[in-house]
Amino acid sequence: xxxxxxxxxxxxxxxxxxxxxxxxxxxxxxxxxRFQTDLPYRPSNMTYFENIxxxxxxxSGAKPRVGxxxxxxxxxxxxxxxxxxxxxxxxxxAGALIGEEVLCGDICPLAKSSFGAFLNKNSxxxxxxxxxxxxxxxxxxxxxxxxxxxxxxxxxxxxxxQNHERFARQTYLEFLRLAEFLRKNLKLKLSGRNLRKYLxxxxxxxxxxxxxxxxxxxxxxxxxxxxxxxIIQSSMFRPVDLEDWIExxxxxxxxxxxxxxxxxxxxxxLVLTGAPIIWPNYKVLxxxxxxxxxxxxxxxxxxxxxxxxxxxxxxxxxxxxxRALANRYVYASACPCFISQNTRINRILExxxxxxxxxxxxxxxxLCQLFxxxxxxxxxxLKSKKIPYINIRTDYSLEDREQLRxxxxxxxxxx
Amino acid sequence: xxxxGIDVGSTTIKVVVLNEDKIIGQMIxxxxxxxxxxxxxxxxxxxxxxxxxxxDIEAVAATGYGRRLAKFGDMVITEIKACxxxxxxxxxxxxxxGTIIDIGGQDTKVIALNEKGDIEDFAMNDKCxxxxxxxLEMLANKLELSYVDFISAALQSKTxxxxxxxxxxxxxxxxxxxxxxxxxxxxxxxAAHNAISDRICSMVRRVSSKEVICLTGGGAKNKALANxxxxxxxxxxxxxxxxxxxxxxGAAIAAQNKIIKGExxxx
Numbered sequence: 001x002x003x004x005x006x007x008x009x010x011x012x013x014x015x016x017x018x019x020x021x022x023x024x025x026x027x028x029x030x031x032x033x034r035f036q037t038d039l040p041y042r043p044s045n046m047t048y049f050e051n052i053x054x055x056x057x058x059x060s061g062a063k064p065r066v067g068x069x070x071x072x073x074x075x076x077x078x079x080x081x082x083x084x085x086x087x088x089x090x091x092x093x094a095g096a097l098i099g100e101e102v103l104c105g106d107i108c109p110l111a112k113s114s115f116g117a118f119l120n121k122n123s124x125x126x127x128x129x130x131x132x133x134x135x136x137x138x139x140x141x142x143x144x145x146x147x148x149x150x151x152x153x154x155x156x157x158x159x160x161x162q163n164h165e166r167f168a169r170q171t172y173l174e175f176l177r178l179a180e181f182l183r184k185n186l187k188l189k190l191s192g193r194n195l196r197k198y199l200x201x202x203x204x205x206x207x208x209x210x211x212x213x214x215x216x217x218x219x220x221x222x223x224x225x226x227x228x229x230x231i232i233q234s235s236m237f238r239p240v241d242l243e244d245w246i247e248x249x250x251x252x253x254x255x256x257x258x259x260x261x262x263x264x265x266x267x268x269x270l271v272l273t274g275a276p277i278i279w280p281n282y283k284v285l286x287x288x289x290x291x292x293x294x295x296x297x298x299x300x301x302x303x304x305x306x307x308x309x310x311x312x313x314x315x316x317x318x319x320x321x322x323r324a325l326a327n328r329y330v331y332a333s334a335c336p337c338f339i340s341q342n343t344r345i346n347r348i349l350e351x352x353x354x355x356x357x358x359x360x361x362x363x364x365x366x367l368c369q370l371f372x373x374x375x376x377x378x379x380x381x382l383k384s385k386k387i388p389y390i391n392i393r394t395d396y397s398l399e400d401r402e403q404l405r406x407x408x409x410x411x412x413x414x415x
Numbered sequence: 416x417x418x419x420g421i422d423v424g425s426t427t428i429k430v431v432v433l434n435e436d437k438i439i440g441q442m443i444x445x446x447x448x449x450x451x452x453x454x455x456x457x458x459x460x461x462x463x464x465x466x467x468x469x470x471d472i473e474a475v476a477a478t479g480y481g482r483r484l485a486k487f488g489d490m491v492i493t494e495i496k497a498c499x500x501x502x503x504x505x506x507x508x509x510x511x512x513g514t515i516i517d518i519g520g521q522d523t524k525v526i527a528l529n530e531k532g533d534i535e536d537f538a539m540n541d542k543c544x545x546x547x548x549x550x551l552e553m554l555a556n557k558l559e560l561s562y563v564d565f566i567s568a569a570l571q572s573k574t575x576x577x578x579x580x581x582x583x584x585x586x587x588x589x590x591x592x593x594x595x596x597x598x599x600x601x602x603x604x605x606a607a608h609n610a611i612s613d614r615i616c617s618m619v620r621r622v623s624s625k626e627v628i629c630l631t632g633g634g635a636k637n638k639a640l641a642n643x644x645x646x647x648x649x650x651x652x653x654x655x656x657x658x659x660x661x662x663x664x665g666a667a668i669a670a671q672n673k674i675i676k677g678e679x680x681x682x
Contacts, residue, residue: 403541406480410495414534 004155005148013150016098016119024094028398029054032280039224039289041259043252046227052234052245053279058127061239064186067128067151069114070136071301072158072333074175074325075236076202076311080195081182087236088125089302090114091278093396108368109396110276111139118150124238130185132178134158136337137370154181162331162338171326179322192318199311199321201242205235206310208249213297213304215256217355220269220294222259223252226285229303233279236306265294268415271351272298273344273378274363274392275371281396284363284404291408296355299334299347300363336370344374345381352387358415359388366395388414416674419461419472420497420666421488423454423481426520426548427633429660430461432472433667440465441660451484458487476670478662492669494662495526495537500672501665502629503532505655512653513625516615516644517662518634520548523615527623538622544583546614548634553583554607557590558600565604569639572605586610605639612643619648630654631661 033050036042063084068075070089078085090113098119099112117125133144134156144155157174159167179190209232215222231252235245270288272295277285288295299305309332313324334344348360362378364371375391382389390411394400417439422429424446432440442461447453454477462469477488478497494517502515515526522541529535540546544553555565576598580586586607593603619628628650634640635658645652655661 400542402480403539406493406495406541407537407539410493410534410537413493413496 005145005153011146011149014102014119015121016101016116018098018120021094021098022120025092028092028094029280032282032286035282035286036224036226036230039226041221041223042227043223043255045248045251045255046230048248049227049231049234052238052240053230055238056122058122058124058239060127060129064130064188065128065239066130066132066182066186067125068132069140070134070335071306072134072136072329072335073132073156074178074311074329076195076198077175077179077190077322077325078182079198079201079242080190080192081179081186081188082191082194083129083182083186083188084239085236086124086128086239088114088117088128088131089237089276089278090117090125091276091281091396093281093398096396106367108137108139108365110278110365110368111143113396115143115146118147130154130182132156136335137368152181152185154178158330158337160339162333162340162343164327164331168323168326168331171330172323175322175326190318195318195321196316198242199313201246203310204246205242205249206307208246208253209304209307212249212253212256213308215253215259216294217296219256219259219261220267220296221261221265222256224289225272225295225298226282226289229277229282229285230279232304232307233302237279268293268359268412269355269357270295271348271355271357271360272300272303272363273348273360274300275365275368276300276302277363278302283396283398283401284361284392284394287401287405287408288361291405291412293408293412295361296357297351299344299351301333301335305334305347336374341374341377345378348378348382349385359390359411361411362389362391364391364393366393416671417467417472418667418670418674419458419475420663420668420670421454421458421475421477421479421485422494422497422660422663422666423450423477423479423485424519424662425480425522427659428454428457428479428481429663430457431660431663431667432461432465432467433664433671435671438657438664440467441657441663443659446481450481451486454481454485455487458485474670474674476666476673478666478669490670490673492666495524495539496534497662497665497669498524498631499526499528499532499534499665500668501661501663502631502655503528504664504668505661507627507629507653507655509627509651509653512627512629514619514623514628516619516628516630518548518615518630518632518637518640520552520633523547523618523632523634525615525619525622527625536622538618540614540618545581545586546611546618548632550583550586550611551607551634551637551640553587554590554604557587558594558603560600560604566637566639568601569604569608570642572599572601574599574602574605575609576602576606578606578610580610608637608639608643612640612647615644616647624648624650626650627653631658633659635659 067088075085095113095116096109099116117123130152311328430442474489476490477485517524527536
């Protein structure tokens with residue numbers, strides 16, 4: 001296997017002693033937990049999911065840990081090697097300030113925040129043994145290069161187009177190369193049985209998320225979008241026992257199913273699209289909750305969309321499963337990093353239709369070119385279909401809540 | 416039916432009392448440091464000045480940045496919706512309003528309307544002073560001119576000089592260096608107006624520049640600014656009477672509409 005990176009000018013790992021900032025990071029998490037605790041109608045086992053996200057003990061467990069970014073990396077494959085996958089995209093506003101010490105300030109807050117985590121000795125990022133990054137955006141590509149100096153990094157080359165005919169074989173070969181990388185660096189073997197086991201668990205997760213989404217479409221008050229995101233993200237962003245998670249989510253789902261709204265809900269129904277919203281950066285979700293709107297569905301790689309598509313494999317051979325993983329993780333992705341936005345726009349229109357939503361919200365992360373430029377097309381398409389639309393453009397900072405609030409309130413006054 | 420609208424802004428508080436289709440009272444006062452108290456006081460004073468009992472007023476709608484501070488209000492509405500309602504109510508003599516530009520002390524809004532007068536789209540600049548009334552205030556101060564003299568000076572300018580700064584704070588230093596180069600105060604004043612008008616015009620173009628373009632807010636009373644925007648957009652600008660109280664007027668209309676709707680539903 002040829003090397004992806006050249007080790008000619010290796011950098012030393014830097015750490016940043018920053019107790020004030022770590023306190024601030026904790027404070028932001030506390031605030032978010034507090035906000036969600038005050039939500040009406042929560043399943044009784046929400047603390048299980050909260051504890052997973054809030055836990056700060058990242059000491060390595062029994063299994064080696066594989067950190068990954070974005071939603072194009074197959075968790076099932078990592079599990080099949082007997083390792084624990086952890087998604088490292090960071091959602092802490094204070095974390096972005098740490099990242100700025102090394103990286104330029106004018107880049108995506110997600111990149112700064114995620115990179116900043118590596119400057120903290122005790123972070124979950126540093127507790128990982130190896131890292132996987134897709135070539136989904138410039139920030140990820142360059143971060144992968146830098147991170148390779150501190151941990152073995154695998155960069156998954158994504159096709160620039162979601163064109164199955166043209167790129168399916170290349171993607172399959174990339175996934176094969178990933179499997180080889182995992183085998184070599186974890187010094188573990190791929191267990192066919194585990195692969196099939198986690199495939200089934202992944203399908204169960206997908207079914208649960210779909211079911212909850214269906215319930216929320218009819219009964220949005222049964223579960224707040226903030227809690228739904230928390231439940232979903234706790235299965236990816238922290239080391240979790242997937243079987244436990246599925247069991248707890250089933251319990252929550254049953255409770256949600258039995259929820260009877262006390263009165264008719266007059267809150268505006270919306271579909272959310274756009275950039276990743278990662279705990280504890282639920283600022284925009286909180287605002288919609290407070291302003292009296294319900295988000296029924298989303299196309300976010302960190303929301304329901306991330307688990308929506310199950311991996312469907314026709315045959316149970318490892319090769320067939322790898323192809324199925326590639327199809328689901330790469331070709332079903334709604335990320336704007338691919339040329340041709342039909343996947344995403346079709347998905348938005350499909351969701352509006354299915355859920356009966358009255359409008360669409362686009363959440364765009366300031367300094368992300370992909371989402372910034374995307375906004376134009378979505379605006380024009382939705383306008384032509386007379387679907388009310390608003391673009392909320394912000395970064396991770398918590399200071400612009402009131403500015404966003406007046407925009408959201410003005411948008412909701414249209415209905 | 417008498418309703419009132421109160422616009423609790425960051426710089427000034429405006430009250431408008433409306434009787435059906437006639438404005439029977441209005442008042443503008445600085446917000447000061449205790450806007451909640453000032454809002455209540457202003458409302459009381461406005462009623463007194465127009466010999467109205469508070470019980471004569473059927474409903475009060477609060478809007479503006481401090482809309483939730485005016486706790487005595489009966490409903491809350493954003494300044495965007497209120498601005499649209501107020502502007503359309505003034506019945507532009509040039510035809511339907513397509514775009515509203517509201518230039519406030521600390522924010523600027525552009526609102527696109529459809530033929531029915533409903534809001535189609537909007538954008539706000541409320542994160543940066545360069546593009547708001549504050550920018551001009553700061554520069555008038557730097558030139559040691561009263562705001563009124565600052566505007567007259569701008570109107571007298573014959574040359575076009577360009578200010579480079581995109582930031583209101585750095586613009587202050589730029590004014591000092593222009594003065595040092597013996598540039599006329601009137602030319603600097605004109606340049607300041609052009610700078611803010613450029614920013615406003617590019618915001619307008621991003622949202623909508625459909626005619627008729629209506630200018631509201633305190634900034635609309637500034638003739639030099641209005642001229643600069645008119646030139647920048649190359650479209651006709653309509654400035655209603657009392658542009659600064661349009662949002663409060665819109666709030667009063669919103670209260671009226673709500674009452675009428677309630678009466679309709681009762682039958």
